[in-house]
Amino acid sequence: MRVLVISDIHANRIALEAVLEDAGQRDAVWCLGDLVGYGPEPNQCLEIIRSLPNLICLRGNHDSAVCGLTRKGDFNLSAQKVLRWTEQELTQDNQRYLASLPARTETGDVTLAHGSPRRPIWEYIMDSSTARENFEHFETDYCLVGHSHFPVLYIQREGSRQVESAPLGGNEERRLIKRSIVNPGSVGQPRDQDSRASYAVYQTDTQTWKQVRVAYQIAAVQKKMHEAGLPGEYIRRLELGW
Numbered sequence: 001m002r003v004l005v006i007s008d009i010h011a012n013r014i015a016l017e018a019v020l021e022d023a024g025q026r027d028a029v030w031c032l033g034d035l036v037g038y039g040p041e042p043n044q045c046l047e048i049i050r051s052l053p054n055l056i057c058l059r060g061n062h063d064s065a066v067c068g069l070t071r072k073g074d075f076n077l078s079a080q081k082v083l084r085w086t087e088q089e090l091t092q093d094n095q096r097y098l099a100s101l102p103a104r105t106e107t108g109d110v111t112l113a114h115g116s117p118r119r120p121i122w123e124y125i126m127d128s129s130t131a132r133e134n135f136e137h138f139e140t141d142y143c144l145v146g147h148s149h150f151p152v153l154y155i156q157r158e159g160s161r162q163v164e165s166a167p168l169g170g171n172e173e174r175r176l177i178k179r180s181i182v183n184p185g186s187v188g189q190p191r192d193q194d195s196r197a198s199y200a201v202y203q204t205d206t207q208t209w210k211q212v213r214v215a216y217q218i219a220a221v222q223k224k225m226h227e228a229g230l231p232g233e234y235i236r237r238l239e240l241g242w
Contacts, residue, residue: 005184005200007032007114007146009049010062011039011086012188012238015197016048018216019187023201028053030107030202032146032184033060033114035098037079038234039188040224042066042086046094059101060114060147061121066090067099070121078231085228108204111138115147124148128163131181132156135163141178142207150192151185151200151211170196170213175206182209189234195241 004026009016029052036042037060049057062079064070066087072080087095103120104113116123116130117138124147125131131154134143151168156179168185176182185198192198196213203209218238225235 001027001204003027003202003204004029005032005144005202006030006187007184008034008060008149008186008188009036009039009045010034010186010188011036011042011045012197012221013039013041013044013048014221015188015216016045018214019197019199020048022212022214023199026201029055029057030112030144031055031057032112032144033058033101033103034062034146035060036066036086036090037062038082038230040221040228040230042090043094045188046090046097050097056105056107056112057101058105058112058114058146059098059103059121062086063098063101064103064121067095069099074122078233082230082234085230106140109141110204111140111143113138113143113145116145117143125154125181125183126150128154128165131165132161132163134181135179141180142176143181144202145181145183146186148183149186149190150183151198152183153209154181155179167192168200168209168211170194170198170211173208173210176209177207184211189238190241191237193241195239 113120184200
């Protein structure tokens with residue numbers, strides 16, 4: 001099965017559409033959460049995601065905040081401003097949809113979590129030490145996470161507690177070994193100093209992971225953010241990939 005793996009869309013419709021077009025035919029879509037927050041088109045992104053066939057979708061920390069499941073006060077002031085704006089923009093139906101999503105689930109030999117298998121909503125896996133602790137919190141062969149906006153692979157080889165890490169560059173393909181944690185990066189707000197939208201294609205029969213980057217019209221998104229009155233720091237960071 002050819003699976004499109006996406007995460008952290010953050011209301012960036014233009015980036016999402018570029019990813020869907022670039023990815024081509026797929027048998028399923030796994031979305032690891034944070035459909036909203038930061039960006040200017042939350043309803044449009046939700047409608048696109050909800051229309052995708054064979055979808056598994058998770059709830060991220062920003063999604064949780066706009067539907068009342070996480071305190072907005074846990075975010076910085078700029079993020080709180082966007083969350084309040086997003087909450088006003090979202091239809092009630094889309095808010096209910098976000099509230100209905102799990103933060104963690106399993107499908108076959110893969111665990112899916114927004115942040116980490118240990119703390120699915122909030123924990124960032126940003127280093128090998130944190131990854132090592134999280135290997136104890138899932139039993140499947142593979143675990144896919146988002147939240148950090150960094151495309152990266154963590155491996156714990158059989159018989160060892162040591163964890164290896166490797167950043168995943170664009171158009172890089174590799175076969176995952178058992179006991180891997182892998183992050184596809186962010187569609188809507190990359191933070192690895194590459195401004196292109198990030199996603200992955202996972203072949204479940206061969207455990208092949210292809211990391212992909214695709215350019216999109218950043219200036220058009222920035223214009224929409226400016227018109228919506230969203231914080232300038234989030235507008236600028238899109239072109240910086242940070």
